[in-house]
Amino acid sequence: MALYATAASVLANVESRRGSIKGLVYASSFQNVKQLYALVCETQRYSAVLDAVIASAGLLRAEKKLRPHLAKVLVYELLLGRGFRGGGGRWKPLLDRHQARLKAELARLKVQRRVSRNEDLLQVGSRPGAASQVPRFVRVNTLKTSSDDAIDYFKRQGFSYQGRASSLEDLRALKGKCFLLDPLLPELLVFPTQTDLHDHPLYQAGHLILQDKASCLPAMLLAPPPGSHVIDACAAPGNKTSHLAAFLKNQGRIFAFDLDAGRLASMATLLARAGVSCCELAQEDFLAVSPSDQRYRQVQYILLDPSCSGSGMPTRQLEEPGTGTPSKARLQALAGFQQRALRHALTFPSLQRLVYSTCSLCQEENEDVVQDALQQNPGTFRLAPVLPSWPHRGLSSFPGAEHCLRASPETTLTGGFFVAVLERVEVPSSVPQAEASAPEISLSAAPRKKRRPRRTVAPRTLPPTEQEGKR
Numbered sequence: 001m002a003l004y005a006t007a008a009s010v011l012a013n014v015e016s017r018r019g020s021i022k023g024l025v026y027a028s029s030f031q032n033v034k035q036l037y038a039l040v041c042e043t044q045r046y047s048a049v050l051d052a053v054i055a056s057a058g059l060l061r062a063e064k065k066l067r068p069h070l071a072k073v074l075v076y077e078l079l080l081g082r083g084f085r086g087g088g089g090r091w092k093p094l095l096d097r098h099q100a101r102l103k104a105e106l107a108r109l110k111v112q113r114r115v116s117r118n119e120d121l122l123q124v125g126s127r128p129g130a131a132s133q134v135p136r137f138v139r140v141n142t143l144k145t146s147s148d149d150a151i152d153y154f155k156r157q158g159f160s161y162q163g164r165a166s167s168l169e170d171l172r173a174l175k176g177k178c179f180l181l182d183p184l185l186p187e188l189l190v191f192p193t194q195t196d197l198h199d200h201p202l203y204q205a206g207h208l209i210l211q212d213k214a215s216c217l218p219a220m221l222l223a224p225p226p227g228s229h230v231i232d233a234c235a236a237p238g239n240k241t242s243h244l245a246a247f248l249k250n251q252g253r254i255f256a257f258d259l260d261a262g263r264l265a266s267m268a269t270l271l272a273r274a275g276v277s278c279c280e281l282a283q284e285d286f287l288a289v290s291p292s293d294q295r296y297r298q299v300q301y302i303l304l305d306p307s308c309s310g311s312g313m314p315t316r317q318l319e320e321p322g323t324g325t326p327s328k329a330r331l332q333a334l335a336g337f338q339q340r341a342l343r344h345a346l347t348f349p350s351l352q353r354l355v356y357s358t359c360s361l362c363q364e365e366n367e368d369v370v371q372d373a374l375q376q377n378p379g380t381f382r383l384a385p386v387l388p389s390w391p392h393r394g395l396s397s398f399p400g401a402e403h404c405l406r407a408s409p410e411t412t413l414t415g416g417f418f419v420a421v422l423e424r425v426e427v428p429s430s431v432p433q434a435e436a437s438a439p440e441i442s443l444s445a446a447p448r449k450k451r452r453p454r455r456t457v458a459p460r461t462l463p464p465t466e467q468e469g470k471r
Contacts, residue, residue: 004077004091006030007039008070014044015069026237026262033237033266034210035198043076049109049121050075056105059098066094079106080118134409135171136191137182139209139216139239142246143275145202147187153202154179154189165190168413184387185216187246206273211239214407214417218357219243221386221421222301226251229298233286233345234306236263238270244303245276254279255296257286287340291348300352302345306338308358308365312408312416326362335364342373346381346422353384357419366418367397367404373422374400384421394420 010024021044025037043050050072054060059071066074077083078095079102095102106118115121140150151161164181165171174180174192182188190213191197202208219240224230226249232241235256244254256279258264264283271279289296309326326334342356356373358365374381383403392411394404407417 002030003032003036003039004070004073007036007043007073008067010036010040011043011073012069014040026260026266031269032198038198039073039077039081042081043073045122046076046080046118047072049106049118052109053079053102053105056108057098057101059102062098063094075102078102133172133193134212134413134415135174135193136195136197137211137213137216137414138189138191138197138203139185139211139243140187140189141207141209141242141274142187143242143250144205145207147181147189150189150202150207151181171413182213185213185220188213188216206275209239209242209274211243212415212417214412214414214419215239215359216243217405217407217417217419218303218305218355219247221419222247222303222353222355224248224252224301228252228301229296230254230301230303231286231289231296231299231345231348232256233302233304233341234258235281236260236267238267240303240305241267241279242271242274242276245271245274245278248278250276250278252278255282255299256280257282257284257289259283259285287344289344291344296348298350299348300350302348302351302354303357304341304345304354305357306341307334308338308360309334309362310359311361312359312418331362331364335369338365338369339372342369343376346373346377352424354381354422355419356422357417359415359417361406361408361416361418363395363397366406366420367395367401370404370420370422371398371401374398380425381422382425384423386421394418 006028010021010028013024014021021037021040025033025040028036030036054068054071054075059075060066060068063071074091074095078099109121110116113121140147155161158177160176160178162170162174162178162180165183167183170180171190174190176192178192179195180190182190197203197208197210200208203210220243222230222244224244224247226247228248229252230244230248232244232254235241236258238256241254241256248254254276256267258267258281261283264281268281271281309330311326338358342354345351345354356370360366370383374383383400385403387405390405390412392406392408394401394406396402403420405417405419407414407419409415
């Protein structure tokens with residue numbers, strides 16, 4: 001199967017330090033990047049265990065044409081993964097010949113180390129900590145269906161719906177085939193952490209988006225009303241863009257920019273599957289986009305989620321163990337780009353509301369970037385106070401930073417994240433007063449990316465897709 005060969009190639013390049021898993025996966029020609037990414041991450045996480053089992057079973061001695069990285073991927077799938085439920089292609093008969101020995105060596109390894117679970121075989125540094133307790137969040141794509149219809153579908157499949165959660169403890173207690181409705185976002189379903197829905201028909205049809213709760217906050221807090229013009233400045237891979245389109249109900253325009261052609265192509269596929277028809281994609285550096293361009297004169301909402309260190313992502317430790325804290329030089333380079341991007345975004349003349357977000361835990365990429373932007377625009381923009389009940393606030397590095405939001409596995413049962421909402425204090429003269437009024441957002445009942453300044457490509461509009469499954 002192409003999946004296993006591609007995964008082996010990515011794994012070999014990662015171990016040779018030729019790039020990160022995410023970058024190599026997106027650079028590959030494999031269509032289902034999420035499936036490939038998950039397989040490589042998990043194979044790498046169990047790398048030492050797999051090496052021990054393969055050596056003890058004598059697999060590479062018996063199959064001299066089988067390359068080590070491919071063997072590692074195949075043995076992971078056989079013993080710890082999906083078990084070749086998808087068929088396995090020509091590799092399944094080969095592994096079948098050694099299946100009994102491989103399983104016996106895994107069992108023997110558990111006995112030797114006095115553990116009963118596969119996860120207990122991991123070295124301490126590779127064991128999941130608080131991040132392993134983060135549940136599976138699933139956003140219902142309201143362009144194609146409704147939360148009620150999705151809940152009914154899961155119930156018919158034998159899942160037990162537990163209603164709306166009232167606390168984080170409700171989410172922690174999820175087990176088996178139980179699921180909940182998130183207490184904050186009415187389109188967000190919550191399943192136990194190990195729930196895999198990549199092959200679920202609703203996901204395959206674009207009715208569901210697998211998206212962490214913290215990643216849903218930017219679009220929710222921007223909340224552009226139908227008919228608005230919105231910029232998604234650093235848009236790929238596209239989950240937030242599809243969320244914005246759901247708020248717009250496909251009425252209005254989203255200008256989405258990203259410089260990476262591969263990520264943009266994957267994003268186009270994601271948006272088409274999600275039924276997004278109001279988005280114009282452009283392979284363009286956002287910093288090269290002119291605020292005076294007449295195409296953007298009605299843009300009142302901007303979502304800026306720039307390239308960052310990713311230090312809040314649970315999978316980052318799997319890609320690059322020991323890189324939870326990026327180097328000072330890398331932080332300075334990232335923060336410099338982030339500051340330029342945020343300053344640039346705030347120059348769009350009709351802008352009323354902007355959400356700045358990262359999946360980083362570093363102050364240099366978060367509070368410091370926001371503080372710089374506010375100092376560059378004194379009296380023009382302010383931090384909007386949002387979600388007063390959110391338990392994790394911005395670091396107290398400057399007055400008003402408590403209006404920013406932070407997220408982490410420990411405090412919010414999500415990935416690590418940072419969000420700040422900036423709103424214009426004064427109305428620009430080019431926009432009528434009635435148009436410039438920012439919408440009221442009822443938050444109590446609330447309903448990535450490498451860039452290098454180079455060539456620009458004219459935007460292309462995604463074709464409308466069929467709106468199957470609408471209620």
